[in-house]
Amino acid sequence: MKKQLSIWLTIILVLGMLLPGFPKASTAKADSNVIVQNNFDDGTAQGWGPRGSVSVTSVSETSHSGTNSLKTSGRTASWNGPSLNVTNKLVQGATYEISGYVKLVAGQTPSNLKFTVQRDNTDGTTKYDEVTSATPVTDSDWVKLDGKYTFSTDVKGLQVYLESDSATSAYYLDDFTITIVSAFLPIQQDIPSLKDVYANDFLIGAAVLPDQLQGPQADLLKKHFNSLVPGNAMKPDSLEHTKGVFTWDDADKIAQFAKDNNMKLRFHTLVWYQQTPNWFFQDDSGNWLAATPENKQLVLSRLQDYIRTVLGRYKNDIESVDAVNEVIDPSQPDGMRHSKWYELTGTDYIKTAFETAREVVGPNVKLYINDYNTEDPTKRDILYNLVKGLLAEGVQIDGIGHQTHVNIDSPSIANIGASIDKFASLGLDNKITELDVSLYNNNTDNYGSNVPQDVLIKQGYRYKELFDLFKEKHNEITQVITWGIADNETWLSTFPTTRTNLPLLFDTQLQAKYAYWGVVDPSKLPVPIKNLDVLNATPKVDGKSDLVWDGVSNTAINGNNQLSASFKTLYDNNFLYVFANVKDPTLGANGSIDLFVDGNNGKTNSYQADDKHYSFKITNEKSDAPDYKIKELEDGSGYNFETAIPLSDVQKGKKIGFDIRVSNGDKSFSWNDITNSQDTNTSKFGTLTLKDPVMVAQAVKGTPIIDGVEDKSWEKANILSTDRWVQGTSGSTAKVKTMWDQGYLYILANVTDKSLSDLSSNAYEQDSVEIFVDQNNGKTTNYQSDDGQYRVNFNNLQSYGGHASANNFTTATKRTADGYIVEAAIKLDSPPKPGTSIGFDVQVNNDDNGDGKRDSVAVWSDPTGQSYQNTSRFGVLQLSNGAMKK
Template identity: 45%
Template sequence: MRALRTRRHLTLGAALVALAALVTAVPVATSTAQAAAPVVVLTSTFDDGTSQGWRPRADETVTASTAAAHTGTHGLAVTGRTRSWEGPARDLLDIVEPGVRYSLSVRVRLAPGESPAQVRLSVERGAGDAVAYDQVVGNTDVTAGGWVELRGSYTLAQDADRLSAYVETASGTAALHIDDFVLSYQPTKPVQTDIPALKDVLADDFPIGAAIGAPEIIGSHAVLLRRHFDSVTPGNALKWDATQPTEGQFRFTDADTQVGFGRDNGLAVRGHTLVWHQQTPAWVFTDASGAPMTATPANKALVLERIEDHIRTVMGRYKDDIGVWDVANEVIDENQADGMRRSRWFELTGLDYLRTAFRVAREVDPDAKLFINDYNTNVPAKRDKLYALVAQLRAEGVPIDGVGHQMHVNIQWPSLAETEAMLQKFVPLGVEQQITEMDVSIYTDSSQSFPSPPADRIRTQALRYRDFFDLYRRYADELTSVTVWGLADDNTWLDSFPVARKDAPLLFDIELQAKPAYWGIVDPTRIDPTASPTVSPTVSPTVSPTVSPTVSPTVSPTPTPTGGQTACRAAYTVTNQWPGGFQGTVRVTNTTPQALSGWTLRWSFPNGQRITQLWNGSHQQTGAAVEVHNTSWNGTLAADASAEVGFLAEWTGVNGSPATISLNGMSCTLR
């Protein structure tokens, strides 16, 4: 593998050959065992009084200091920062091997006297003149009053001749202290060859697919993928921000690699996605002068033209390789009377963005199957709105071939009956149906976090997979594909959504071994139902809500407290941020002595931020002003109890925090 670095070229085929020896026949494990201890390849404690290879990214100063120690005698003090991206960096090129998933951890705090800031951990990767910045841990609240651990994972899956980990702030130039950096990896076991291939077990029912990124198509991950799955869905490489980040400048490197992997290995490829309210560059919604668009006929025409140009270019490139496309993704908001999400697409064009997208897609590839895809379609209100939309558009002649059900679920929700009703609902339309993004979280709310997956939850998850796939098999005449949203638990989006914590939602574990969830599909008798499951440990609190179906509130708010009482305490947190978008939470605590039988939160964004999706509440936004109401299931807020809402939003330029947050009209103390 060192030779790859000398040649400055990561050859995916060579990586596959080099790791082919990992495919062996091994005993079948039907329960979750303790994983092997991580292998630590680098630590930085600074206790020798040096910077231990850490350097400044620009003109700031990094110095080992006793005042910056988390443990031991020294830490690293970072001073003299003049730009937010400046901070300590550590070269990793001679340490990190391609295709290996590494864990990175570092303790961070601000220097005494600094105001709170958001800090993140990233990897800078360069190859020739190209530079990429891969976020490992998103924006995390840090103060001078205590240490915070930033922990995340990273796989080098592209060519690199420069590679370094670094710490920076989202904004500002606060002085930093860091300590106890650890870089490690989890050894993987050989890919099991004496267990049935999923695709063979399900061959008479429907094809089985997996979402992929660059790490899934090299090494032992690629071997596992090829053994068990019929199809692949590039999780991000085909989205608008990945393929056309700047108008007219298309970028297909990652998409070509991932689509090519499917083609070259005989795997079908699902295209995901052409039109979505997230991961769409801001330029798409700016007018010819560069100003944000308003709803005018000229702007509508320009947006529709951009949709057409984008679809013709992207679909045209992969016409011979991709036979199914998620043309439109997540367009429904069941809280709106007409059922439509108030995305920029809808605000500027009404339903015409959907009409245009599907029409152009059909023109580009008449043989491709064209899908509309959404989440929480097992919620009655949502599936009814989606059904009405699809029925209307098909009646108009819009070429929608199928409905995609994402099925991001957990070990308790939804019920099997709700899921069957979801499938039954669309049968009269005569469209294909597919399960497009399935995973089963071990968490049932966002206040939970386990250091390792509890055995009882892993067993419950296996039973859930068993029951869902039994249902899918009964509807095999309606379902033309089932896709799980990832290959193995070592790489899942749920590790950072809705909060940062380790989840285990997939069929194979972090060592790429079959889990009880796999046996729930293949042979439920091997889930080991007679075992006595361990009890889940007490969970560690986190700060963000689980995505749940939103419902219009049905209870009347309790009157605003009087008598000089402090009504509430609130915390606004940006949990993740990327160019043009971010994820945030608002947590509010009722500090009055009486329970509230309903609640309303209000705040104003200072920099033009705009919410595109919110969960655990229903919201409306007028300009900068946001108003959030409780749902029917979280309207009661006891004394000293808390409620949290989470959201996705767009931002440009500066992403500042609200100055005030109110609960039922009373200003909250911010923390």
């Protein structure tokens, strides 16, 4: 007991040193966060011993630093290796970073090494927790293994060990450390419980892992949630990984915890294309089944047997079931996911799953189809038509599970609400089944260990608007489930890339975040700091919206019926350009526009030398402010304003504090600082980030033949290059030409691709070209009805998203010596006029290794990776009668 108390006192001290405002010693001699540090330079193994019959000794043959390293030899099994007892060093609920440098002994064949922790629990079970992924190691270079580790069970033993996928590899270990990252704090019992706040609206749930059902995480569950769903424990691969051999322990623990704490339990999931063991689709010899009538019946029979067994066990413990999960793929011509289930049974597996589940659980347990991106109009409508057809056949479906993995900016609340309404119109229930809000709106950013407070505040407002919608539609929604309990355990820490992501309501120490207060009491949220990317271009300051302004989306300034505005920004080496559209029937008779610039984004409570305030009187262009232009709108509803503000130290990536305030003499509205205190205080300015150039081009008029051959009609067309990288830094690229006529937009893409592959069943992972068209150049953060994603692979197989379909997309492809050509015609909704601007982008997907995985993505304009759902970073095509002027 004394030893455990001492550990906890150490944890509390370390946490205190990590918290803001905690006094820090100025003469610290060592990093007090380090729990274990071994460099083996004293000639001993420093507590490390053999796991299995192996030799573990300190040697001076080689080292990463210092003089010695730990050598392991004589191995005969993959789990053999050096092992360190850390039972009394690590504490339940804390998060640690475990790292060390490894290298093979000379002459060894390259192999994969990783750190693992053997966790012996007090309930008699033993778990093997992978700390680092298996990493290739050779005998030539030291490689760092590094990973995070936490455990939430009561334990009687913890052993960290180094293993290899080769049973005989001999290797060295050096500079091993265990450092504490964070630890759980006591649960806040004095804040409102989520389940109580929404007691009259819907159930509040969380996805859980078995290890989270004791200790502080269990306390958090009991405090805030009245329903649960297993994150993995009830998926087919967990319950029957080997045919005929069922593993119930983890699922039983979750079912019992729910029962003991009066929580509703949701079963997830009976049928999925992932985490389903291969034996469902193989013969007894392990060969893949062919798509024959006999094999179809075999697979459906296996599915029925599985469902009857697992639901037979849990039917009295559960309130609802995901009968099928993720069966829709809008990129396929028929809209269905071409999984093994589909390849062997068509859509009959869906019907079979529902009918068999209903047979087992009866009428009181509700059955759902669960999917992601259900707010996307195209995917929503495909799912709607599938469900409507099944209902017409007499299949008893109770509702739709909307996963709702969203990000801090998109999709739109309107689209989420429209999807809920559409399925409710069929008399179906809706559940929000896997809610989380990523901090990122792209696949490349990473805040690291210092996530800005303004991002977390913005996340709080995002959660607010989501729950405002859910509460508004509480008659159509019976449950809202977050995909996890707190930020210490989230799938988004490694998907779509490994980075810091904090998507849930409680932080890594189980404390309430701004996200929680956005759900429970938004009045406690601070004024948000909005962020806006500023693209590089030089417009002419004349009060008119020229072509480069067409490449930028409008940002709204919330106002009222008498005064409202939107604005755009651009920058070059000398100026920040601002273009505002103001709706003011008085035409600015007493109006003004004020711009505020904080050059170093200091966010201070008083002005510093770099902080500037520019005031523009709308009716008087003669002032000390920079040059500006006012242009009255033709309908008399207001005016356009344009100016150029001097900038210094301009460089891509720089952040600048900024705000704009619009006034008509009676009312004032600001983009960011709703307190209108910008005249003396920069702390509530928004933030501008200087980004890539605006991509604009002109499409010449002409009508080619769509045959995959570059005929003479293309000679005058301008060439666009896909030289911005969304994924990877090299790979396949394309030279792209465009033309238009009264009915169509034409695209010719000459792709350089050294190795062509369509191995993946996912269309986006095949070697292909994607064309994105925003016909009204709306530059919106979500797809509107005119926005389309048009994809065609090198074999001329089409797939679609948004407004795109086989009805408005004609293509031809042809292989070349160094890749392939795509020629396409996209039918426009209405005949365009010369000078029309269309949002446009082209993307090249590359499976360079032929392994069914996308290795690189290159685009013309949008580097965010969000073009499939967000048009704001598309480039602009201006439809011209002639070639682009140089």
